[in-house]
Amino acid sequence: MTLDLGAVWVRLQAMAQGLLTALPGVVVGLVVFLLFLLLARAVRRGVGSLAGRAGQPPGIALVFSRIASGLFLALGLLVALTIAVPSLNAGTLFSALGVGGVAVGFAFKDIFQNLLAGLLILLTRPFRIGDQIVSGDHEGTVEDIQVRATLLRTYDNRQVVIPNSELYTNRVVVNTAYDKRRLSVPVGIGFGDDIGRARAVILDTLRDVPGVLADPAPEVLIRELGDFSVNLDVRFWIDPPLRRETVHVQDQVLGAVTPALLGAGIDLPFPTWQVLWHDQTETTDGDRTRQREGWPARRDNPPSRQQARAEQEARAPQSADGKRQDPEA
Structure with missing residues (x-):
């Protein structure tokens, strides 16, 4: 079997000839694209400078410069392609872009949505x-x-x-939309304390705390009657409304109010609970034959502690002076 390599050689020569023929157009297209790349950078700086002179914020100027630069690069790519591939004219290129635009739109829907949202954020400036x-x-x-x-x-x-x-x-x-911000810290005092005096002590202390504004003036409001304390809401204003200022001023307010209240004899109660057994509250609570306060009814009726104590005292022997002796003595 003999192989005829003549046809293969002719095909390779044709491909090499076509490559050599297209090489100048490719080189010129690359050069044109590089020129557009340099011009895009200049356009980016120019648009940013123009937006800044027009009084636009730096964020808007930056985005507009990026968009202008991207559009200029896209134009440069189209011009470079038409130079590198002579058979690709503008009509064919735009028709191809129109057909593929639908597919590209579905594929990059989220990107376009974020792009539009970014422009709206920069324009509306929330x-x-x-x-x-x-x-x-x-x-x-x-x-x-x-x-x-x-x-x-x-x-x-x-x-x-x-x-x-x-x-x-x-x-x-x-948080920083306005130049001032109101903060509040909770303070609990005892039910037996004078609320008016506690309010006066707190307000007098806030006057000397750095960072607390005198105008608007601080205020102390009763927020609620808690389980073990009267909860006050200490409100004050700061400027600037930054996170660092917020944390530091709250720390200084609590650090100043706590010793001031204790020094004035105002109680700062901590959580306390009193636990009573069911037969410790009332003498009738020992009656289990009827349901009471969620306890299940029982047929046997054990006496309450008070009743058991009274029965023990009744059965205790009497002393010589007529007094009953303590059975536990």
Whole structure:
């Protein structure tokens, strides 16, 4: 069997000739794309500078510069492809993009949703870079608002990447939206203490605590009558409303109020419970023939402790002076 390699050689020569023919177009296309890449960087800086001069926040300027740069790169890629592949004209390219756009849209639906949500967040500005927010189980400082997600830095120095669509559609608490913030700490006093005096002692102490604002003035309200104490709600304002200030001022308030109340003779009670057996409360509680307070009825009727004590004293022998002796003596 003889192999005819002539056809293979002719095919290889044709492929090499086609590659050599297309090589100049590929090189020119790469050069054009590199030029567009450099121009895209310049466009990015220019758009960012223009947005900054227009008074836009840094986050919006950054996103607009990224979008302009991406669009310019996409245009450069299309021009480079038409130069590298002469048979690929603009009509064919756009028709191919139109056919594949539906598939790309379904495949990248979440990406486009996050992109649109990021633009809306930057335009509506419910929060800005540097704000401290709470989103779901996460709380921290906004470090960056990107096209797809927002970067949140927690107070224990961890980074949380939250999709923009989640931030835009769900509830977000912005702790630093205003220049002042009201805090409150609970304080419990005894039921026998003078509430007015306790309130005066607390308010007088808050005047000397650093970080507590005099305007709006602090206030002390009765929150509830607890099981073992009268619970007061000590409210005060701080500025700035940052997390560090919140923790430090609360620590100073509690550290100052506690000795002040104790020094004024105000009781700070701790939880106490009194446990009574069923036959220790009333003399009739020993009657088990009828159900009482959830206890099951019984046919036998053991006496209560009071009744048993009275029967023991009745059976105890009398002394010479006529007094009954203690049976346990």
